[in-house]
Each structure stands twice: as structure tokens, then as C-alpha cells.
Amino acid sequence: MKVAEIALLRMKRIHSEAKCVYIAPLKSLARERLKEWKRKLGSKPLNWKVLELSGDTHHDENTLKNSDVLVCTPEKWDLISRGWRGSKTNDAKAFVKDVRLLVIDEIHLLGEERGAVLEAIVSRTRFISRLIDSESNASESIRNYATRSENTDVIRIIGLSTAIANPHDLGDWIGIKVKDTENNCIGLYNFRPSVRPIPMVVHVSGFPGRHYCPRMATMNKPCYAAIQEHSPTKPVIIFVASRRQTRLTALDLINYAAGDANPTAFLGCSDDYIHSVADTIKDNSLRHTITFGIGLHHAGLSTKDRDV
Numbered sequence: 158m159k160v161a162e163i164a165l166l167r168m169k170r171i172h173s174e175a176k177c178v179y180i181a182p183l184k185s186l187a188r189e190r191l192k193e194w195k196r197k198l199g200s201k202p203l204n205w206k207v208l209e210l211s212g213d214t215h216h217d218e219n220t221l222k223n224s225d226v227l228v229c230t231p232e233k234w235d236l237i238s239r240g241w242r243g244s245k246t247n248d249a250k251a252f253v254k255d256v257r258l259l260v261i262d263e264i265h266l267l268g269e270e271r272g273a274v275l276e277a278i279v280s281r282t283r284f285i286s287r288l289i290d291s292e293s294n295a296s297e298s299i300r301n302y303a304t305r306s307e308n309t310d311v312i313r314i315i316g317l318s319t320a321i322a323n324p325h326d327l328g329d330w331i332g333i334k335v336k337d338t339e340n341n342c343i344g345l346y347n348f349r350p351s352v353r354p355i356p357m358v359v360h361v362s363g364f365p366g367r368h369y370c371p372r373m374a375t376m377n378k379p380c381y382a383a384i385q386e387h388s389p390t391k392p393v394i395i396f397v398a399s400r401r402q403t404r405l406t407a408l409d410l411i412n413y414a415a416g417d418a419n420p421t422a423f424l425g426c427s428d429d430y431i432h433s434v435a436d437t438i439k440d441n442s443l444r445h446t447i448t449f450g451i452g453l454h455h456a457g458l459s460t461k462d463r464d465v
Contacts (some may be wrong), residue, residue, distance in 0.1 A: 205230065222252050437461070
């Protein structure tokens, strides 16, 4: 994410009126980024306007034109960017041509179900970039056109990803100049765990089974054992692949803790306090699990419940 922020600062230094679009695969991730960037970029001395574009928000034409950073989900930006040309009677989406930086988080999801939307966004962005470039060549920039690379795009695309098997293919498709004439990687960066600000130690456990639900069920007890071994008194985050599984995993952890005669092993506050918090929660499952010190977080929760 620091790479994206540095690129954003560079873009605003070169094109002060340009916009950056940040695409997150999940609404929850988009809201977290919105909150963080409003604090970082929306306050002094930058005072940039950071907006969320999702199905839950609506902004008028002037607000969009005056924005600096747009935080979107893939589906929302795909819908908006389709009308980037505007029309004779409606120029509401013409602000898309002001975008000079597109940051796609979790770009490895190209291989998943929603990958087609990301493909459409990247392809459309590159088309818009080339068209803007060709239009600008008709003016003063035509004098410098011969000195630019054929793969130079007006709109810069940055993809952030976990480990992937074919980074060179992906970079080439996005339009990133992966290597120079001396075969040095200049547009592709691999950040190893050693450069993390917080050191990380990785432990890997494998689990057999072709079917998702039975395999997840067999992973819960080892997960509880791993917490007891590596982080019995510090916060832990467990990632699962569905809303239903968040509930099942949380309930299993409560059961395993109860089996050790300590059902509130993960509770770091008084009973009176946690019950006062639980009374403000709408989701029944979260209201139950949080009294044992275990929270849930998924897109089905209300904004207030997610904040809790």
C-alpha cells in the first residue's frame, strides 16, 4: 500500500488536477481504505477530497469533478467507466478522462469469479489512455512523441498482489514495461517478508479433503491449538471464505475453549462491559460470540456492527 501512496503523491505533483482511482475487491476493504486515506490525505496539509463510489453512495457531477481520490469496488468502477465518453446532453461521467492513476488491490483475483470485471476495467483503461494520448499528440506534445516508448500510457496502472505464478505475463498484459534492454526488472517488484516493518514468521499446515465444508471443520481445532501456542494473550485474525464459515469457526473456538474449562479465554475485559457492547449489536451471531471475546467481520454486517 505504501507503493500506491507514493505513486499517488507523484501523480499529484505532476498533474495537480488529476484523479486517482483505487479499486478494492470488497466493500469492507474499500471502506477501510476510505477511512485511512481521509485521515491521511483529507486533512492538512494536503486537504484532498477522498470519495467512496459504491452502490450505497451518490455524488453529484461537481463533487466528482472536484475530487482527488476515488475509492471503488470493481463492479462500480466498471459501471461508471463504461460511460466515460459522456454525451452531448450529459457529461456527468467525463471526469473519468481526468484519471491518471489506477490502483488495483488484490489483482491476483483476476483468476477468480470476479476476474472478468477486472479484465474489462484494465482493457478499458488502456484504451482510454491511448485515445487521450493520441488526442494530445495533435497539440504541443506531438514534438516529443518520437522520444516516448510505444508502451507509454497516459494512465498509470499499479497492481498490488500476493504471490502469483506468472507476474511477467500479468505485467505485460497490464502494459507495464517489466524489463529494460539489459533484462533488468524495472516495472515489477517483489517485496519479500524481510522488508516488512513488522517481522513475520510463517508456519504452514496442510489439510486433506476435496470438499470445502468438511475441510474447514477439520481445520478449526488445529487453529485453536495454534492460537494457544503462538498467541494465547494477543489479538488473532482468522480468515475464512464465507459468511457462514465465520460463524461456524467462531462457535467452534468457543466450544474448544469451553472444553478447556475456560470459555472466556479470549475475553480481555469485564463481563459488564462486553454485555453493554453486545446490547448495541444487531447481528444475532455477533451479539453471541462477542460475549466470549470473539468478533465476526463480513459484508453482511451493518456498518455499526463492523465498527464494533
